[in-house]
Every structure is written in C-alpha cells, then in structure tokens.
Amino acid sequence: MAMNPPTSPAFGQRAGSDLIITPSGQPEVPENVFLTTMDSVVSWCRKYSLWPMPFATACCGIELMAVGASRFDIARFGAEVMRFSPRQCDLMIVAGRVAMKMMPVLQRIWLQMPEPKWCISMGACASTGGIFDTYAVVQGVDRFIPVDVYIPGCPPRPEQILRAIMDIQEKVQKGGTTFGNEGLPELRARERYMIAQRDTAPGAGIADERGDEARFGYRIPGGPGRLGLEETR
Amino acid sequence: MSAATAPHAAQAQILATLAAHFGDGVFSISRFRGNLRLFVPKSRLVELLTALKQQCGCTYLAELGAADYLGYPGRTRNRFEVHYVLRNFDTGGSVIVKAGVDDPDPSLPSAYPLWPGADWMEREVFDMYGIRFEGHPDLRRILMPDEFTAFPLRKDYPLRGRGERHNFPKLTRAES
Ligand code: SF4
Numbered sequence: 001m002a003m004n005p006p007t008s009p010a011f012g013q014r015a016g017s018d019l020i021i022t023p024s025g026q027p028e029v030p031e032n033v034f035l036t037t038m039d040s041v042v043s044w045c046r047k048y049s050l051w052p053m054p055f056a057t058a059c060c061g062i063e064l065m066a067v068g069a070s071r072f073d074i075a076r077f078g079a080e081v082m083r084f085s086p087r088q089c090d091l092m093i094v095a096g097r098v099a100m101k102m103m104p105v106l107q108r109i110w111l112q113m114p115e116p117k118w119c120i121s122m123g124a125c126a127s128t129g130g131i132f133d134t135y136a137v138v139q140g141v142d143r144f145i146p147v148d149v150y151i152p153g154c155p156p157r158p159e160q161i162l163r164a165i166m167d168i169q170e171k172v173q174k175g176g177t178t179f180g181n182e183g184l185p186e187l188r189a190r191e192r193y194m195i196a197q198r199d200t201a202p203g204a205g206i207a208d209e210r211g212d213e214a215r216f217g218y219r220i221p222g223g224p225g226r227l228g229l230e231e232t233r
Numbered sequence: 234m235s236a237a238t239a240p241h242a243a244q245a246q247i248l249a250t251l252a253a254h255f256g257d258g259v260f261s262i263s264r265f266r267g268n269l270r271l272f273v274p275k276s277r278l279v280e281l282l283t284a285l286k287q288q289c290g291c292t293y294l295a296e297l298g299a300a301d302y303l304g305y306p307g308r309t310r311n312r313f314e315v316h317y318v319l320r321n322f323d324t325g326g327s328v329i330v331k332a333g334v335d336d337p338d339p340s341l342p343s344a345y346p347l348w349p350g351a352d353w354m355e356r357e358v359f360d361m362y363g364i365r366f367e368g369h370p371d372l373r374r375i376l377m378p379d380e381f382t383a384f385p386l387r388k389d390y391p392l393r394g395r396g397e398r399h400n401f402p403k404l405t406r407a408e409s
Contacts, residue, residue: 100398101378135385135394146406
C-alpha cells in the first residue's frame with residue numbers, strides 16, 4: 001500500500017523528498033512510500049483498537065477494573081473502550097468463575113460478538129475452575145468457547161492483563177487476515193482438537209484430568225470415592 | 234428481668250403456653266447452648282407453627298433451612314430435617330422447630346400461609362434437597378437452572394456433580 005507524501009509546506013519543501021531509493025535488484029521505491037499488504041495494515045489497525053467485552057463474573061472483575069483505571073491505564077494499548085454490548089466488541093475477557101447456569105449466557109454473548117473476535121481467559125477460575133471444583137462451576141471456559149490467551153493468577157496482577165493484551169495484539173498482527181483470524185497455526189491446531197474432542201464419549205475426554213487427590217494427598221469430602229467415569233465428565 | 238435472663242424467661246413462657254395448648258406428646262424438647270428446639274412429627278407441624286405464631290407471639294420466621302443426615306454417626310431419626318427458627322420480638326425469645334422427613338419423596342406442609350416470607354426459603358430447600366412443600370404457591374428451583382434434575386446438597390450427590398457442569402455444546406472458532 002502506498003501513502004502519498006504530505007503536501008503541507010513544512011514537509012513539501014524538504015530537500016530530500018524527491019530522492020529515489022533503489023536497492024540493487026529491487027523495484028524503485030520513492031522516499032515516504034511504504035509497501036506492505038492490505039492484511040497487515042488492517043491487522044495493524046485492529047490491534048490498536050481492541051474493544052473488550054468485560055465478562056466479569058467474580059473477583060477477577062475487580063482487577064480488570066483496576067486495569068481500566070488511571071494507574072495501569074489500558075488506554076495506552078488502545079483497548080480502553082469497554083463495551084457492555086457484545087455487538088460492539090471484538091475481545092472477550094472472561095474474568096471470574098463461570099457457573100454452569102452462566103455458561104449458556106457466555107456462549108450466547110460469544111456468538112453475538114461480530115467477527116473477527118478474540119478471547120482472553122483471565123484467572124485460575126476462568127481457565128480451569130480454580131479451587132471451585134464443584135458441580136456448579138465449569139472447569140475452564142475453553143471447554144466450550146475458543147480461547148486465545150490464558151492469564152494465570154488468582155487474581156492476576158494488572159500487569160499480566162496488559163501483557164495478555166499485548167499478546168493478543170501480536171496474535172492479531174501475525175494471524176489476522178482481512179476476513180478473519182484463522183491464520184495462526186496454534187488456532188488451527190486448537191480447532192482440530194476441539195472438533196476431535198466433540199466426538200469422544202462423555203467422561204472419556206477429561207477423565208485423566210481427575211483423580212488428583214491421591215497425588216496431592218488430600219481428600220475432598222464426599223468426593224472421589226464415589227465418583228465413576230460417568231460422573232466426572 | 235435482666236438482659237441475660239430475658240431469653241430464657243421468654244422460652245419458659247413459650248413452653249408454658251404450648252404446654253397449656255397441646256398437653257404432652259406432640260413435640261419433644263432439647264436444648265443446646267441456650268437454643269430451645271422442638272422436634273415435631275410432620276402431621277402436627279402446621280398446628281405447632283400456628284400455635285407458636287398466634288399464641289406465643291413468635292411472629293417472625295427468621296430462618297427456614299434443612300439438613301441431610303445421611304450417614305451421620307449415631308443418627309437414629311429421619312434422614313432429612315427441616316428447621317424453622319422463630320422469634321418473638323416483644324420478649325426476645327426464640328425457638329427452633331424441627332421436623333424430620335424421609336425418602337422417598339420427602340414432603341412437608343408449606344409454611345407459606347403463615348409467613349409469606351417462607352416462599353423463597355422453601356424454594357431453596359426444595360432446590361437443594363428435593364423436599365416438596367405441599368401448598369406452596371410456586372415451588373420451582375431458585376438457584377439451579379430449571380433443567381437441573383438432581384438435588385445437589387443431598388449427601389449422596391457427588392461433590393463434582395454427575396456431569397451437568399460439562400453438558401454444553403462446544404463452540405469452535407469456525408462456527409462462531
Ligand atoms: S481466579 Fe481468583 S480472583 Fe479470579 S475469579 Fe477465581 S477466585 Fe476470584
């Protein structure tokens with residue numbers, strides 16, 4: 001993409017503006033002209049104007065608010081426009097535990113967000129269920145919606161959230177195309193994993209993630225003694 | 234009447250009124266750390282609650298809850314126990330009424346006609362223990378989603394559930 005030289009007097013009268021740079025064996029590129037791809041420019045625009053959807057369901061949401069406030073100032077990364085309508089957002093930040101009653105809501109909001117969209121799973125609870133390994137809490141939102149960046153911590157420091165925004169920006173720049181964000185190899189691998197997971201028998205897919213009690217030497221009251229494969233899916 | 238003895242005196246007053254009204258054999262009494270507890274069979278529950286409200290001045294239903302004693306050491310009474318904590322605002326007395334119910338299909342008469350505030354508390358007990366309250370105007374689940382089928386605070390329900398928490402469609406990026 002080419003950008004014309006500015007025509008204001010201050011720039012137009014600069015002596016070097018008619019200079020032609022000709023690296024050997026390459027096409028002629030006048031000064032102040034940049035060549036790049038459309039995808040790259042679109043991704044560059046997108047990554048500095050992420051509009052987050054704060055899906056804040058618990059204590060992590062408080063930390064997310066701190067990131068928006070002046071001390072940490074998410075606006076430095078162009079992501080300060082928190083919208084409470086999913087139709088205006090392209091970055092979902094799942095901050096907090098997601099109860100099983102909330103999961104259909106989360107999925108619906110994700111579906112309502114326009115493409116291209118990205119998702120950050122913030123904190124131990126959103127990523128894995130955290131300490132809430134009970135019947136009511138979903139053990140990681142990535143089981144049911146695609147997640148791009150995970151933030152560890154309980155709650156994560158605001159700096160970690162800024163780091164996650166920067167990672168998303170990198171991802172957008174590298175993997176974005178004008179029409180979507182399927183470009184990144186990790187995303188495609190993740191997609192294949194999700195599709196393969198979908199057809200496994202209930203309980204088989206994650207059964208090996210359970211039964212950590214013996215390993216860590218604790219027992220959950222009423223827990224694993226009575227659990228069968230069917231009950232851990 | 235000093236402040237320290239007031240609750241005890243109020244309890245004695247409640248017991249005297251009940252004894253005059255019911256005589257013996259309707260409920261049994263126990264005390265624990267200053268709490269007065271009346272155990273009553275299901276058939277006399279409403280009668281006792283009505284008498285407490287109308288004759289003993291216990292106009293306030295402070296709490297309604299339940300417990301599941303499945304596998305509790307030394308337990309000889311019913312599996313479930315529903316408790317009603319009543320207060321008399323004039324004398325400061327409080328009394329706890331306990332009614333036991335058993336599997337299958339545990340049910341109790343509703344306290345809603347006496348205290349409309351029992352509405353959501355009975356719904357919660359129903360939601361968590363599956364104890365039905367006959368005569369409740371709107372006995373639906375209150376915390377768990379409507380399509381949930383189990384009663385999660387029962388002791389024979391596994392802590393991690395029976396897979397309900399993972400019973401959702403998986404959205405992939407291609408589809409969303
Ligand atoms: S990870 Fe920690 S801070 Fe975040 S929602 Fe869970 S318990 Fe709260």
